[in-house]
Amino acid sequence: MALLALMCLTHTFAQNHTISNPEIQKIFDEVMAFRHQNNLDQALKSLDKAAELAEKNEDFKALLDTYHKYALLYLDREDSETASFYLARASILLKDLAYPHGEAVHKFINAILLYKSENNFQAINMLEEARELSNDRNLLNNILLVEAYIFMNIDKLDDAEKNYNALLVNSDEKERAFLATKANLGLSRLNRQLEKPEESVKHAEAALELAEKNGFFKEMLLANVWLTTLYEQLDRYRESLEHNRNVAQIKDSLFTIDKIELEAKTADNIRFNHMSDEISKLTENNEKLSQSANRSEITAILTSAFLVIISLLAISLFRNNQIKLKTNDLLHTKNKELELARDSAISAMKAKTNFLSTVTHELRTPLYAVTGLTHLLLEENPAQHQKEHLKSLKFSGDYLLNFINDILQINKIDADKVEPLSVEFKLKKVLTDVIDSLQQNAKEKKTKINLHYDQQIPQNLLGDPMKISQIFMNLIGNALKFTKDGQVDVIAKLLKRDHDDIRLYFEVKDNGIGISEEQQKTIFDSFEQGSIQINREYGGTGLGLTIVKSLLGLFGSKIELESDLGKGSSFFFELELKTEDKAVAEVSFELNLEEFDFKGLHVLVVEDNKINQVITKKMLNKKEITCDIANNGNEAIDLAKANRYDAILMDIHMPGISGEEATRQIRKFDKEIPIIALTAISLDDSLDSFYAAGCNDVVTKPFKPEVFYQKIGENIFRSKIADKA
Incomplete structure (x- = not known):
């Protein structure tokens, strides 16, 4: 309808309205440019010059146009009261002018005021009247735009879409890009309302591109705000965060308190001056009337002048209050933006963490096949040339597994999924075990590891031996990596003891x-190796020291570093632990792998992955252990009820009921059978929850065969060993 109305317009008036005075027309063009750039301060100052020039030349049509532009600028400032003041001044001029274009603009502004007061249908009628009075292309395009806004308000989305699409391809000489930008923003909101998110994003991006290209700062802000919301709803957090940062930058640079106060001051001064002119005119009329005997007229004029002065004072007070409110609102908005930026950053971090967790978890299943099959092939006496390839494959699998474990460990710490335990342990044994496990690496590097252990350290401590072991595994392993034909010293000293509280000093x-x-x-940052050359020469992921730093943070401690290039490095930290000095005889329940007699054992393997089933079964058969296979938790419960097994190897992540739930169900009718959890542990998994469900032990996939056999042996034969002891 809107397009048809455009085509059917008569050509009684000029196609595009122009001012006869070129100087005033130039100022009007400047005002439009300032308005598009959201520079209302300069727009008002320029328009003030145009008003003075029009009054000086007694160009009443230009003065009328000036008043209309004042009204539009104050509408941009959401100041309908002052806009109405200028519209009233324009009404007085219109009474004595034959100026159809001026009447059309007058009705257009009245339509905007009606639209802003939610008188939508009256506004549409007023726009139709304006359209009949002028065929100025720029005015008609602006009518289309306001009409589209009103159609959106009254849910006439088809009509709104027609108007917006017409403005996308407009040929307006003055505001082509600006109108297209507004139309794209409108279409974006319209498509979001129609639940077409991709179309909505497309138009919002188009609006942003036009706004950035032409310096439409307010529209840049609106587009970025809208895209922040759209991308967040589409779960595209990276793009949402990027546009949210743009919002903050634009507001920080353009929408400042100083700018708002400057614009308010300029707007108030200009309005005050124009209202003062009105008072001056009234005063002049009063002086003329005072010479006559018409005291009633004098009284009326004086009363009017008094009322105008009171009105001006009231408006001034109102505007000052508005400035304060806008300043407070800006501060409130800034706080909201900071909260939004914080929430967006948290959402982005969660998305990254969940993504990495999912990737690391999913990599474990195929990696289990790689490491398991490699082990089985090495056990089958391969040819010498095949053995070398298989050893290389095994090394690569172990390397990849360590890398995945490192990423998962950092993710767990970053996501606050890790808490230090407080269990009894022997520190010296923890350090000795770590050093023993790294002796082979030390021999290859022709490097000696020395342990300097303070004998005053209490024998029994309370803490988290697993995390302390991880810390020293990474520190000593890192030292060995960069030391050849040298030595690594591991130092543990007692600094202070206060009853059960002790403070220890450690150094590698x-x-x-x-x-x-x-x-x-940057050495403690993730994936930092010092340099690309070091990474290529020595290998590694650059995550070891990051894990150390993060783990020590859990204990409230901090890693320190002293190093000289070419001379060596020293990493040191302090830990606060508690001690429990109990006279408990040390009874070792640990057995060497060769002491277990697996022959004749019968176990239940609960695993949904077919490849993993085959590999696990073959690894058990190597030790002459027979097994039944359950494809899910329900099958596991049924088989456990119907048969007797020496142990159950329970996968945790399965379709249907999980391994944890299956374990709980089995524990209801069998309290004794050893249940070992086999899991490619993920970010949300907790070892505590496995044990709470009834598992006796946990082996993470992909596992080393020796660890796999050791856990099976320990859990099946533990009760027998305890009885003998």
């Missing part, structure tokens, strides 16, 4: 290649 020192001062600044 090497005489390797050392670390430069520049590299020391």
Whole structure:
């Protein structure tokens, strides 16, 4: 309808309205440019010059146009009261002018005021009247735009879409890009209302591109705000966060308190001056009337002048209050933006963490097949040339597994999924076990590991031996990596003891290649190796020291570093632990792998992955252990009820009921059978929840065969060993 109305317009008036005075027309063009750039302060100042020039030349049509532009600028400032003041001044001029275009603009502004007061149908009628009075292309395009806004208000979305589409391809000489930008923003909101998110994003991006290209700062802000919301609803958090940052930058640079106060001051001054002119005119009329005997007229004029002055004072007070309210609102908005930025950053971090967790978890299943099959092939006496390839494959699998475990460990710490335990342990044994496990690496590097252990440290401590073991595994392993034909010293000292509270000092020192001062600044960041050359020469992921830093943070401690390039490095920290000095005889329940007699054992394997079933079964058969296979938790419960098994190897993540729930159900009728959880542990998994469900032990997939056999042996034969002891 809107397009048809455009085509059917008569050509009684000029196609595009222009002012006869070129100087005033130039100012009007400047005002339009300032308005598009949201520079209302300069727009008002320029328009003030145009008003003075029009009055000086007694160009009443230009003065009328000036009043209309004042009204539109104050509408941009959401100041309908002042806009109405200028519209009233324009009404007085219109009475004595034959100026159809001026009447059309007058009705157009009245329609906007009606629209803003939610008189939508009256506004549409007023726009139709304006359209009949002028065929100025720019005015008609603006009518289309306001009409589209009203159609959106009254849910006439088809009509709104027609108007917006017409403005997308407009040929307006003055506001082509600006109108297209507004139309794209409108279509974006319309498509969001129609539940077409991709179309909505497309138009919002188009609006942003036009706004950035032409310097439409207010529209840039609106587009970025809208895209922040759209991308968040589409779960595209990276793009949402990027546009949210753009919002903050635009507001910080353009929508400042100083700018708002400056615009308010300019707007108030201009309005005050124009109202003062009105008072001056009234005063002049009063002086003329005072010479006559018409006291009633004098009284009326004085009363009018008094009322105008009171009105001006009231408006001034009102505007000052508005400035304060806008300033407070801006501060409130800034706080909201900061909260939104914080929430968006948290959402993005959660999305990243969940993504990495999912990837690391999913990689474990195929990696289990790689490591398991490699082990089985090595056990089948391969040819010498095949053995070398298989050893390389095994090394690569172990390397990849360590990398995945490191990423998962950092994710768990970042997501606050890790808490330090408080269990009894022997520190010296923890350190000795770590050093023993790294002796093979030390031999290959022709490096000696020395343990300097303070005998005053209490024998029994309370803490988290697993995490302390991880810390030293990474520190000593890191020292060995960068030390050849040298030595690594591991130092443990008692600093202070206060009853059950002790403070310990630890240091891992090497005489390797050392670390430069520049590299020391980032050495504890994720994936940092010091340099690309170091990474290529020595390998590794650069996550070891990050894990150390994160784990120590759980204990409230901090890793420190001293290093000289070419001389070696020293990593040191302090830990606060508790002690429990109990006279408990040390009874070792640990057995060497060869002491277990697996022959004749019968176990239940609960596993939904067919490849994993085959590999696990073959690994058991290697030790002459027979097994039944359950494809899910329900089958596991039924088989456990119907048969007797020496142990159950329970996968945790399965379709249907989980391994945890299956374990709980089995524990209802069998309290004794050892249940070992086999799981590619993920971010949300908790070892505590496995044990709480009734599992006796946990083996993470992909596992080393020796660990797999050791856990089976320990859990099946533990009761027998305890009885003998």
